[in-house]
Amino acid sequence: MLSRIGEQPLGAVLPSVRRRIDSHFEQYPNGHVVHGRAVVASDVKLSGNDYLAIGNDPRILRRQLDALAERSDVIFMSGVYTQYLGGQLRLENEYAAWLGAEAAVLCQSGFAANEGIMQATTGPETPAYIDMFAHASVWQGAAVTDAQAYVFRHNDAEHLRHQIAKHGPGIVAVEAIYSTIGDFCPLHDILAVCEETGSMLVVDESHAVGVIGAQGEGLVSHLGLAARVPFRVFSLSKALVGRGGVVVGSARFAEYFRYESTPSIFSSAVFPNEVARFEATLAVVREERHRRARVSGLSERLRTGLLQRGYDVSCSESQIIPLIAGPEREAARLRDALETNGVIGSVFCAPATPRNRSLVRLCVHNGLDDADIDHILEVCSKIRDQVRPDQWPASRAGRSAASSTGNVGMASSTRGNANF
Numbered sequence: 001m002l003s004r005i006g007e008q009p010l011g012a013v014l015p016s017v018r019r020r021i022d023s024h025f026e027q028y029p030n031g032h033v034v035h036g037r038a039v040v041a042s043d044v045k046l047s048g049n050d051y052l053a054i055g056n057d058p059r060i061l062r063r064q065l066d067a068l069a070e071r072s073d074v075i076f077m078s079g080v081y082t083q084y085l086g087g088q089l090r091l092e093n094e095y096a097a098w099l100g101a102e103a104a105v106l107c108q109s110g111f112a113a114n115e116g117i118m119q120a121t122t123g124p125e126t127p128a129y130i131d132m133f134a135h136a137s138v139w140q141g142a143a144v145t146d147a148q149a150y151v152f153r154h155n156d157a158e159h160l161r162h163q164i165a166k167h168g169p170g171i172v173a174v175e176a177i178y179s180t181i182g183d184f185c186p187l188h189d190i191l192a193v194c195e196e197t198g199s200m201l202v203v204d205e206s207h208a209v210g211v212i213g214a215q216g217e218g219l220v221s222h223l224g225l226a227a228r229v230p231f232r233v234f235s236l237s238k239a240l241v242g243r244g245g246v247v248v249g250s251a252r253f254a255e256y257f258r259y260e261s262t263p264s265i266f267s268s269a270v271f272p273n274e275v276a277r278f279e280a281t282l283a284v285v286r287e288e289r290h291r292r293a294r295v296s297g298l299s300e301r302l303r304t305g306l307l308q309r310g311y312d313v314s315c316s317e318s319q320i321i322p323l324i325a326g327p328e329r330e331a332a333r334l335r336d337a338l339e340t341n342g343v344i345g346s347v348f349c350a351p352a353t354p355r356n357r358s359l360v361r362l363c364v365h366n367g368l369d370d371a372d373i374d375h376i377l378e379v380c381s382k383i384r385d386q387v388r389p390d391q392w393p394a395s396r397a398g399r400s401a402a403s404s405t406g407n408v409g410m411a412s413s414t415r416g417n418a419n420f
């Protein structure tokens with residue numbers, strides 16, 4: 001089937017476009033590496049971002065269905081025109097109160113929120129400093145303004161300081177919990193550099209809201225840094241189980257952002273039924289602390305069990321647990337071995353990871369129980385000789401670092417390998 005894709009003549013095809021398409025099919029003749037087998041009901045699934053397991057919560061679905069049935073207020077237009085309709089402003093105020101901020105703006109996706117904030121803040125006079133593991137949408141936003149964008153080593157405040165000393169103050173972009181390797185940003189250290197150098201910090205809380213903090217308010221608020229971090233961004237498609245994004249900042253910035261960020265202006269707004277869904281979701285997320293506690297407990301059990309079985313997942317500090325197999329073919333082999341035994345993760349490869357650090361990401365969530373964790377660990381014991389975690393990059397880097405400095409773990413070992 002795949003070999004036939006694209007055979008239909010489409011008129012003239014530019015050779016440069018054809019080459020790009022052909023090279024994709026040469027790389028993935030049997031389909032893209034991210035796809036494994038079809039998922040069945042008995043599988044233990046760790047591939048989604050519904051960390052609190054509320055995506056199908058009847059209270060949330062009911063509110064959305066009721067809003068759909070009302071059918072009032074729906075205008076299919078850019079949010080520039082519709083923002084004051086359908087409860088959007090009320091929802092934005094609820095997000096702001098939740099996060100201890102002055103204002104929040106609803107965006108169409110986390111991607112649009114990140115792209116928008118970078119586009120609305122960086123430019124020829126304002127460079128961007130981006131952690132090497134930050135999301136592609138941040139780079140995209142800086143690229144559209146022709147800002148100079150500088151990478152800094154993952155979670156390395158000293159390297160950030162060095163880069164800013166060289167190129168001047170700017171916008172610094174980090175993630176609270178990194179989406180591929182599951183470690184935390186050292187926010188105190190990064191913020192100190194921003195404050196010393198007069199730079200402004202953007203924290204992407206996509207994988208932290210809902211999960212971190214007594215009411216799921218994310219890392220910045222949980223650490224008491226809300227008054228010092230000028231901008232926060234998050235996707236609503238993770239623990240908040242919808243389709244949207246949010247930008248958080250001062251009231252003055254929020255008003256500016258609504259009319260100056262290109263995704264806000266040139267793309268249609270979130271619909272009222274989605275706004276109603278988000279409102280219902282936020283209430284569940286804030287109130288049901290037991291869900292967060294369980295995710296944290298299960299994550300800890302899985303991480304500890306994997307470490308005991310020779311899988312170096314020491315980079316992870318959260319519900320995101322990556323099995324970093326190295327080259328794509330190794331990640332695919334690992335994925336197949338897990339799937340054969342009923343465990344479903346998701347393959348991440350370039351451009352989402354460095355090319356030699358493809359991985360299978362396991363996302364722990366509240367829908368799992370102890371028996372599921374036992375099953376995953378049994379499977380990992382069973383397939384260990386087949387997938388050889390002792391040969392993976394973190395283990396190898398860990399062994400050589402341990403022999404010289406005693407330092408083990410991916411977050412530290414990648415610093416030496418990055419391309420700058």
Ligand SMILES: Cc1ncc(COP(=O)(O)O)c(C=O)c1O
Pocket residue numbers: 109110111112114135137175179204206207235236237243244245
């Ligand atoms: C850290 C981070 N930021 C932003 C996004 C984009 O969010 P969305 O899927 O809502 O566009 C994602 C999702 O891939 C993410 O992991």
